[in-house]
Amino acid sequence: MLHFLIRRTLSLPPSKPHSLWNHPWHHVKFSSTATATATTCSGSKGNSFTVSYLIDTCGFSPQRALSVSKHLNFETNEKPELAFEFFKNHGLTQTQAVSIIRKSPQLLRANFVKSVQPKIDYFKSKGFSDPDIRRIMMCWPTILKSSLEKEIIPSFDFLGNILQSNQNLTKVILKYAGILCYFGKCLQPNIEVLREEGVPESHVVRFIQYFPRQFTSSSKKFKEAVQAVKELKFDPLKMQFLVVVQVKLGISRSTWLKREGIYRKWGWTDNEISAAFKSQPWCMAVSDNKIEAIMDFLVNKLGCTPSVISRSSLVLSVSLEKRIIPRGSVIEVLLSKGLVKMPKLYGIFIPNEAVFLDKFVYRHEKEAAELLKLYQAKLALAGFKASKKFMK
Structure with a gap:
């Protein structure tokens, strides 16, 4: 069950290949009718040039420029052009370079030779490929x-000692390289909090692999979360402690x-909310709109009944469009024809597609074609198709 939940954790998609830089950077300009106005309002000559450059070259809004x-000022394009030249030389496209600058405009005044290139070299020494490094920069x-x-070297060494595998370490960093930026303030103290609570080292390893971003939470926030989970009587020796x-x-809050x-x-009592969370913590991580939509479908x-749903709260974490509506629509027809009594929600929405179709579609020979057509139509509305290997 834990693996079912963890697979629903969002992770970054793999990087895609990009075309090489096609044009010299100075040929690319963002058009903005607000440039002159923003420049007029900016004050000094240097500040005026900076604002115009951020708008015309980097695509900033006048307000953000x-x-x-106020914190980034240059009178010529000499230094910022070095930044773009650096990104170009490392295989980044124009669009990618602009995206990086929008996220971290301070890089326009960085010393790339002394400050940035050594980090690139360090990643290469650790076995990261050029595409990996471009992904991290982006x-x-x-x-x-x-x-x-x-920050970076201590974090590498610290995580390496915990994960005991270069392959695992590489996967964690490619999943969330930000974990390397907060060694003393977040990463180390948060790991120590878990160890002090008696969380097994093997569980700490899995937590890092699945949820590396959480180790960049402030140590204060992290401690408070761990304390709250302890007060709910979850066992630190079990993996569910870390899921919560x-x-x-x-x-x-x-x-x-x-x-x-x-x-x-929707009719849940406080005791049912508490029991549902203790059984399936992810029911509180589902978006407000999704909770409303699933509850509406299941009830109406x-x-x-609300009580039945509270005892099967895992179904709130599955896809509304891909699973709840297509499968629920089949069950709705079967109920209306008196062919089944209301099955347990887990039995409808948790099994894989093959099990569901065998149990609720193909078993009813006379209605199978109609049910299958309905199921496929609901999936199609959501932009999906039923697996061909299960179609009989």
């Missing part, structure tokens, strides 16, 4: 501003209270 120019440009000696920590870290209110609106289409 003015804001950034997704987490803040790493280019982090200290190599104080992940959920707690990802939800603000205001969001938590709002979702409790939504479940109450399938006639489920």
Whole structure:
């Protein structure tokens, strides 16, 4: 069950190949009718040039250009052009370079020879390929501003000792390289909190592999989340303890209270909310709109009672379009014809497609064609197709 939940954790898609840089950078300009106005309002000559450059070359809005120019000022394009030249030389496209600068405009004044290139060299020494490094620069440009000696190298060494595998370490960094930027403030103290609570090292390893982003939470927030999970009587020796920590870290108090209110609106008691969370913590990580839509379908289409849904709260974490609606529509027809009594929700929505079709479609020979057509139509509305290997 844990693997079912973990597979629903979002991760970054693999990087895609990009075309090489096609044009000299100075030929690319963003058109903006607001440039002159923003420049007029910017004040000094240097500040005026900075604002115009950020708007015309980097595509900043006039408001953000003015804001950034207060902390980033240059009178010519000499230094910022070095930044773009650096990205070009490392195989990044124009669009990618602009994206990096928009995320971290301070890089326009970085010393790429002394500060940035050594980080690239370090990643290469650790076995990262050029596409890997481009991916890291694109997704987490803040790493280019982090200290190599104080943050990146200590984080590499610390994580390497925990993961005990270069392959695992590489996967974690490509999943969330930001974990290398907060060694002393977040990474090390957060790991120590888990160890102090008696969390097995093997579980710490899995938590890093699945949820590396959480280790960049502030140590204060991380401690509070762990303490809250302890108060709920979850066992630190079990992996679910860390799953609940992940959920707690990802939800603000205001969001938590709002979702409790939504479940109450649909008829859950406080005890049912508590029991559902303890059984399937992800029910509190589902978006407000998704909770509303699934509850509406289960209650008003399938006639489920709130109590039944609370005892099967895992179904709230599956896809509404790909699973709840297509499968629920089949069950709705079977119920209307008196061919089945209401099955358990887990039995409908959790099994794989082959099991579902065998149990609820092909078993009913006279209605199979109609049910299959309905199922495929609902999937098509969501932009999906049923697996051909299961079509009989």
